[in-house]
């Protein structure tokens with residue numbers, strides 16, 4: 111029997127949710143239901159799995175259990191970059207000579223983007239929710255400029271298109287002279303993450319049923335099926351897809367294999383778009399992987415800037431208001447340095463969110479018990495990786511040996527982490543060192 115010892119904690123008000131009208135959550139589970147497949151977790155992985163299952167067999171009875179409300183979790187509170195090209199292509203992980211492995215990653219990411227694009231077309235979404243506008247990698251000085259150039263060289267090797275921009279050209283996009291160079295890649299899609307995930311959740315209809323505010327408390331084998339207990343109900347399911355990211359560990363799974371890292375975001379109040387030149391909507395990741403992500407979000411009453419930076423290692427899967435405040439001070443400094451023309455525009459929302467990484471950067475994927483399929487460990491880029499692992503878990507659960515399933519099955523197992531206290535000391539030091547080396551970026 112697998113019993114959850116912990117449930118997700120969501121701290122800080124996500125600006126993405128606050129910008130949307132109120133939504134009535136789907137009712138929580140009361141009583142006993144049966145399903146062919148039950149999905150635990152209503153984020154990118156779980157909802158993509160449910161969507162894929164309904165595509166594979168529209169008669170399949172699928173139950174999705176979400177502990178909180180849709181969009182409250184990391185899926186609804188991220189920066190909204192659905193990347194096709196790894197944004198750490200300039201780091202050691204992607205610096206080797208194994209171009210084929212990189213090509214796989216890119217294809218996998220593009221399959222995830224295809225699912226999102228399909229949904230956007232079905233929903234008739236505009237660019238405010240799903241914008242296939244590409245992204246900029248921006249530099250803030252000579253070291254960043256060097257990274258931009260080396261990223262371009264790596265993209266040459268994998269024959270991916272890009273455009274290099276000098277300081278004047280990137281200023282004409284962002285409206286600020288702070289950036290010294292940039293590289294544009296066209297394949298990334300930018301989403302309003304909370305609107306996206308709500309839309310995905312609300313696209314389900316019979317026989318796919320989503321229960322919100324319904325944490326899975328435990329699951330246990332009963333004959334040929336699985337019994338999942340929730341606070342006021344039971345799901346009897348033939349199979350389970352476990353898609354609750356780092357919280358999988360609270361069921362005693364992947365012990366000592368998941369690194370629980372939090373990252374933080376702040377979003378400004380609306381400002382008069384005439385105060386900042388350039389385009390009204392753009393999205394930029396830093397030249398250094400551990401640097402600061404910035405987005406300009408166009409709104410009807412004004413525009414906003416999103417700043418995302420800081421990472422903390424929190425093995426207890428909890429952060430404090432103090433951590434959000436500390437990250438907020440860093441965000442304020444980054445914002446002031448990049449947008450002096452917006453002096454006085456306050457941050458309206460600040461929040462934190464959880465990610466699950468593995469030591470060797472692989473997903474925690476596969477049939478971990480007979481009939482239980484894991485789509486865990488987003489490795490920080492869940493909009494694509496968790497989506498893809500959810501699709502692959504759905505395909506594996508119905509016995510489809512697709513190309514995607516084969517790719518996911520070919521990953522090595524997550525490496526065992528070093529024992530405590532060395533892990534905490536090492537992980538914290540490593541994050542601090544990488545943040546320090548990212549400097550201004």
Ligand SMILES: Cc1cc2nc3c(=O)[nH]c(=O)nc-3n(C[C@H](O)[C@H](O)[C@H](O)COP(=O)(O)OP(=O)(O)OC[C@H]3O[C@@H](n4cnc5c(N)ncnc54)[C@H](O)[C@@H]3O)c2cc1C
Nearest residue numbers: 151153154155177183185188189191326463488491492493
């Ligand atoms: C501030 C921030 C910015 C980010 N920016 C980006 C970005 O731009 N691009 C990108 O690709 N990634 C980004 N990420 C990472 C991305 O958000 C995650 O990788 C992604 O959300 C992982 O998706 P998931 O479905 O695996 O897990 P989650 O989004 O964590 O979803 C898991 C769900 O499971 C639910 N759950 C947990 N336990 C239970 C239980 N017992 N029963 C039922 N439900 C349960 C949780 O409530 C949660 O909703 C960012 C993250 C943060 C915090």
